[in-house]
Structures are given as C-alpha cells and as structure tokens.
Amino acid sequence: MHRVPRSIMVGSTGRNTGKTEFACALIRSLKERYTVHAVKITTIYDGCTTCIRGDEGCGVCTSMKGELRLNEELRPGGKKDTSRMLDAGAEKAWWLRVREGSLADAAKELAKLVPEDGILIFESNSIRRVCEPDLFFMLGSPDNSEVKDSARSAFGEVDRMVVFDGKTFDFNIGSVSLKNGRCVYPHNAAAVLLAGGLSSRMGSDKRYLDIEGVPLVEHVFSQLDISFAEVLLSVADNPVPGLPRTRQIPDRYPDTGPMGGVASVLEESEFTVNFVTACDIPYIPISLVQKMLRLSKNHQIVVPVDRSGKLETLFAVYSRSVLPLMKELLESGERRIRMLYDKVDTCYVDIPLWMNLRNLNTRADYLAYLAG
Known part of the structure; x- marks a missing residue:
C-alpha cells in the first residue's frame, strides 16, 4: 500500500453523481488556504475496447502506448474535467491514464504530485486498492442498484459517502482542512x-x-x-x-x-x-x-x-x-x-x-x- 500524504481522493458509485463537481468544490474551498494540485485518473482495464464511460469514446485511452501516461492540463476554460479543476483554482492539474496492472506505479506517481505544504485532490475508485490517501469521499448512494464494481470493492475504505442533489452536497465542504500535515474533517x-x-x-x-x-x-x-x-x-x-x-x-x-x-x-x-x-x-x-x-x-x-x-x-x-x-x-x-x-x-x-x-x-x- 502506497501512502499519498496530504491527499483527498474522490470516487463515485456511478455516472452523474457529482464527482467532479465535488472535487472542484473542494478545490475552491481549499485554494484560499493552501496550494492545491488535482488529478483526473482513468483506469484502463484489460481487454477493454470501448470507453469506460460506456459509450464509443474517443479512442485515446484504448490506443495508449505503455502502462501509464501523465498529461498536464494547460488550458483552463474548457469542458474537460481537468480544465474545470484549473478553473476552480487548482494551481496544476493532470490527466493520468493507467492500465489496471500498473496502478501501484500510478500511486507512486501521485505521491510526486503533492505540492509542498499543499494538498493533492484526485478522482478515482480503483486506485484505492493500492494507495492510501488521507481522506476518501465517494459520491452517490451505496444502495444504488447500478453501483460500479470499482466502487463496490472500495466501500470499506470510504470515509464519507456524499450525496449531490444537483445543487448542493449533504456535506460541509468548508470543514475539510489540513492539520498537522494531514487532511481531516x-x-x-x-x-x-x-x-x-x-x-x-x-x-x-x-x-x-x-x-x-x-x-x-x-x-x-x-x-x-x-x-x-x-x-x-x-x-x-x-x-x-x-x-x-x-x-x-x-x-x-x-x-x-x-x-x-x-x-x-x-x-x-x-x-x-x-x-x-x-x-x-x-x-x-x-x-x-x-x-x-x-x-x-x-x-x-x-x-x-x-x-x-x-x-x-x-x-x-x-x-x-x-x-x-x-x-x-x-x-x-x-x-x-x-x-x-x-x-x-x-x-x-x-x-x-x-x-x-x-x-x-x-x-x-x-x-x-x-x-x-
């Protein structure tokens, strides 16, 4: 298990749960007090030939060469999740694509992206099996019949389930802080x-x-x-x-x-x-x-x-x-x-x-x- 210090992981039970909205809300809250970096993680599963989002997709992931690839987002103002993270106030944002068998290597890479005296926020479910963040929030309800396998396998590690009604979260985002070198709430x-x-x-x-x-x-x-x-x-x-x-x-x-x-x-x-x-x-x-x-x-x-x-x-x-x-x-x-x-x-x-x-x-x- 790879420790990722001063980090917050955001996962979800499925699509349209407000995961990226929550990550961006955390960034907006924390940027006033700390330097914040953000990462969008996409796990590519063995034998997968279509987009993990469930549609035809763009082919960028399935055609990736090598085991993992890290791309820094340089363009705020766009529709991509990483652009939204920059718009929310992240000093830096990356898209990390990784094949399932190399999640441990991705966890090591994450630890390098934590800003000095700051906080790293990253989106994923599957990487929780190989890395330990300070906090792990999961968006959605565990009672949903369409819970993703990657979410179901991580339920036992979740610190707080968060529900988004399209406007607000049932969690006080402002209560998250960095104390004694650790993210807490x-x-x-x-x-x-x-x-x-x-x-x-x-x-x-x-x-x-x-x-x-x-x-x-x-x-x-x-x-x-x-x-x-x-x-x-x-x-x-x-x-x-x-x-x-x-x-x-x-x-x-x-x-x-x-x-x-x-x-x-x-x-x-x-x-x-x-x-x-x-x-x-x-x-x-x-x-x-x-x-x-x-x-x-x-x-x-x-x-x-x-x-x-x-x-x-x-x-x-x-x-x-x-x-x-x-x-x-x-x-x-x-x-x-x-x-x-x-x-x-x-x-x-x-x-x-x-x-x-x-x-x-x-x-x-x-x-x-x-x-x-």
Whole structure:
C-alpha cells in the first residue's frame, strides 16, 4: 500500500453523481488556504475496447502506448474535467491514464504530485486498492442498484459517502482542512477523552505534564478536536481547566475503573459512534483512528491489537448500543472492559508494526518521550 500524504481522493458509485463537481468544490474551498494540485485518473482495464464511460469514446485511452501516461492540463476554460479543476483554482492539474496492472506505479506517481505544504485532490475508485490517501469521499448512494464494481470493492475504505442533489452536497465542504500535515474533517462521531485516572505511578497529575508548551490533556484534545464533531471529557470529580467549551462528564460509577468512565460518557453522548482514548497517549495516530471509524460502520466495538496480542481497550471505538450490557457488567461487579468483547460484535484490528501507541504512565515514560 502506497501512502499519498496530504491527499483527498474522490470516487463515485456511478455516472452523474457529482464527482467532479465535488472535487472542484473542494478545490475552491481549499485554494484560499493552501496550494492545491488535482488529478483526473482513468483506469484502463484489460481487454477493454470501448470507453469506460460506456459509450464509443474517443479512442485515446484504448490506443495508449505503455502502462501509464501523465498529461498536464494547460488550458483552463474548457469542458474537460481537468480544465474545470484549473478553473476552480487548482494551481496544476493532470490527466493520468493507467492500465489496471500498473496502478501501484500510478500511486507512486501521485505521491510526486503533492505540492509542498499543499494538498493533492484526485478522482478515482480503483486506485484505492493500492494507495492510501488521507481522506476518501465517494459520491452517490451505496444502495444504488447500478453501483460500479470499482466502487463496490472500495466501500470499506470510504470515509464519507456524499450525496449531490444537483445543487448542493449533504456535506460541509468548508470543514475539510489540513492539520498537522494531514487532511481531516470532523467525523459524525464523538471522541471520549478519559481524564479521571489517579496518576499513581506518575507521582503527579499526568494531565498537566508539559507537552510542547501545553498540558498533556490539552495537547491530546487539540488532536481530537479537528477530527470529531464533539470531544467529551470523562473526569472523576473536579472539572479540568483550560477546556471551557468541552462537556466534562463526571464518573457516575465510582471505583469501577475506566469502564465506569466510559459508561458515564456513553450515557451523555449524542453520537452512536464514540472513539475512546486515555489522556496519557500524547500522539494520536489519526490514520489508525480513521480506519477504526470506517470499520465501526459494521461492528459495535473496534479495538486495536499489538503484535504481542495485547488489546488497546482504551484506544478503541464503542457504539452506544453496548451501553446496556456495559451497565450490567458494572452492576455485577465486573470492572474489566474487555469482558464486554465476546458478548457483542467486536472487530479486532492489527496495529501496524511501525506504529507505537505510547502511554505515559511513569516519570521515566515521560522523560523518554521528551527525549524522543
């Protein structure tokens, strides 16, 4: 899988879904803040002798020599999709034609087109099987009986389905931004930040450890705030200062450990999907969080597993639907949240080998983190 940093992929379930309109709307919104490049990708399938659009076509693709060809668009004002991208405000636009067997090479080419400190927007479905953008939007409805095969095979990777009624989109395009070198938008979900622990092994309140000039709890909050519709704070008793616009939920199940805090927040959350994390994880890998959110469409719990088999129970996605069973466990005296997993639809996702969900539990952990 080839990573394409600072990129947004736009696909579609079929024709006339508003795919290029959406890509151009993104360009118009983002060009005021960032340099934007854009690519129209056409995949040529083996044995195809007619235009992939379903008509006779112009023959340019089927007669192409070689495995891929990249052409820069130099003429704004035309009817071609690449011309429309320039008209929308893209600094550069290209048409990338690629044979199906060379999609991996095309993904490598895409990574070269990302502008420095800017954003690349590209249209495709099929290339998602070999490349990982920051965000993947798909135009149209998955319930459409005429969904393209390339779209159907990519449904599991879609961050947000978007519907276009011919005039407007059911998505706030202005909410997309570039934060910490990654394209993000607030998901229709809540983040739950657990900040009610005793910090007994740290020797002081870990919530206020200095991380890059701000308290740890604020540092973690700022990473979550850009990717979720709301961030809820789970606290034991006293509110945490410095986060005035955050709903802070007192623990209603004292002396029951983290599961009591999670249950208390789920009772107050307005969202079905809730990503839960401890406040002592200073770096939140948003790529893993986004993958978990995608998987949560079909599961009640999504929990990461490291290479040793350890479950990251406090870096997981919990549906509000598990709340009744969670309360039953608490009332029975059970404090281990993992005891919930075999009783509901739980999905286990491997943590990539290069990724480290580092917790700051002790003073030594903190000093090691500061040392890099």
